[in-house]
Amino acid sequence: MTSAASSNPSLPKRCCPATPPTSCSSALPADARLPRKGPLMEVIIASTIVPFIEGGGTLIVDSLEHALRQCGHSVCTLKIPFHSDYRVMPRQMLGLRMLNVSASGQRLITIRTPSYLIRHPHKVIWFIHHHRTAYDLWDSPYREIPDDPTGHAYRDLLFSADMLAFREARAIYTNSKVVGQRLLRFNGVGSEVLYPPLMNPEAYRGGKHGDYILYVSRIVHHKRQDLAVESMLHTKTPVRLVIAGKSETQSMRDRLHSLIERHRLLDKVVLLDEWISEERKRDLIAGCAGCLYIPQDEDSYGYPTLEAFHAGKPMITASDSGGTLEIIDHGVNGFIARPEPASIAAAMDELYKDPSRAAEMGEHGRQSIDRLGIRWDRVVEKLLQ
Incomplete structure (x- = not known):
């Protein structure tokens, strides 16, 4: 299999950039490029991570740190390894609870569950998802906690710990309406949607209308790259599919x-099963006819959607993809297909055969970002107000 853009730079050999678990920086007012409202502050960002795995949960942390620094604030970022095996979670949660940073900084911003157990008198939660298999995926095939008295005890513990942290927070924001609705449904907690922008949106650019649809994402079951492949059996044009991302499992x-x-799709589907550098990803997006992102019940609109729109490319998603539906408007900035191969294939064909319409839809995608106010200066203002 070959790359759809063979002129792209070669990839680094390691799977992800080496990043220290904790990084602190002094305020750099001279380098500030974002407008700032209010005084300079010392800010702690805390989030849990899966070591050596990068994705939306790490990108939001790195991007927030970058934005805070651009506003001139001092930032200390805590990336805390956390494993989601329910049998070891209670001990890890206790460790987080014992981490008291109350004497440091004027604000603690916590992101990925359950980092919000850390104590601080001015704690703000930017909530991106629950431990979903204990919440909205409890009655799904993805549940790993047993449906027995022991499993129920673990689940009750998770609920109680979350509620403790939610009561302590001075404000709770979510990354999407979908996640906000889950918070209200399961915890009775209100929140405000605060959409996460890209770190460097200006780096994304448009390019020629290529002959392929691009699906950039970690390759994992709920992202449904297999559905994308099956869709290629139903296309009626020469459109190709490029899947770019690292498989999480063999x-x-x-x-x-x-x-x-x-x-027999070797001539129609290109599988780039590897870590894709930011530069190569931008090149692939610039040269595509449109992008595809069809996860099942996604927590947010997904960074692939923003990346496509900033590059002026339309996005195809599925009607059951969750948070993507908050920004993708069918027939305006993309297509919302049924989660069926034939429906997705029809959307691919439309983008392939009508370059002018694809370009117009991509421009509407850029406008959608502006309309929703997806900007880092707004995010920083909200989290620090």
């Missing part, structure tokens, strides 16, 4: 390769 990697070979 089984998912094997499944995609098997699908492509079994359906």
Whole structure:
């Protein structure tokens, strides 16, 4: 299999950039490029991470740190390794609870569950999701906590710990309406939506209308790259599909390769199963006819959607993809297909055969970002007000 953009730079050999778990910086007012309202502050950002795995949960942390520094604030970022095995979670949660940073900084901003257990008198939560298998995915095949008295005890513990932290917070923001609705449904807690922008949106650029649809994401079951591959059996144009991202499991990697070979799609589907650098990703987006992002019940609109729109490319999503539906307007800045191969294929064909319409939809995507106020100066103002 070959790349759809062979002129792109080669990838680094490691799977992700080496990032220290804790990083602190002094305020750099001379380098500030974002407008700031209010005084300079010392800010702690805390979030849990899965070591050596990068994705939306780490990007939001890095981007927030970058934005705060651009506003001139002093920032200390705590990236805390956390493993989501329910059997070891209670001990890790206790460790987080014992981490008291009350004497440091004027604001603590916590992001990924359950970093908000850390104590601070001025704690603000930017909530991106629950431990979902204990909440909205409890009655789904993804649940890993057993449905027995022991499992219920673990689940009750998670609920109680979350409620403790929510009561302590001076404000709670969510990354989407979907997540805000879950908070209200399961915890009875109100929140305000605060959409996360990209770190460097100006780096994304438009390019020629290529012959491929691009799906950039971690390759994992709920992102449904397999559905994207199956859709290629139903296309009626020469459109190709490029899937770019690292497989999280060998089984998912094997499944995609098997699908492509079994359906004889080697000439229609390019699988770049590797970590994709930011520069190469931008090149791939610039050269595509449009982008595809069809996760199942996503927590937010997903960074791939913003990346496409900043590059002036339309986005195809699915009607059950959750948070993507908050920004994608069918027929205006993209297509909302049924989560079925034939429907997704029809949307791909439309973008391939009508370059002028695709360009117009991509421009509407840029306008959607402005209309929703997805800007870092607004985010910083909200979190520090």
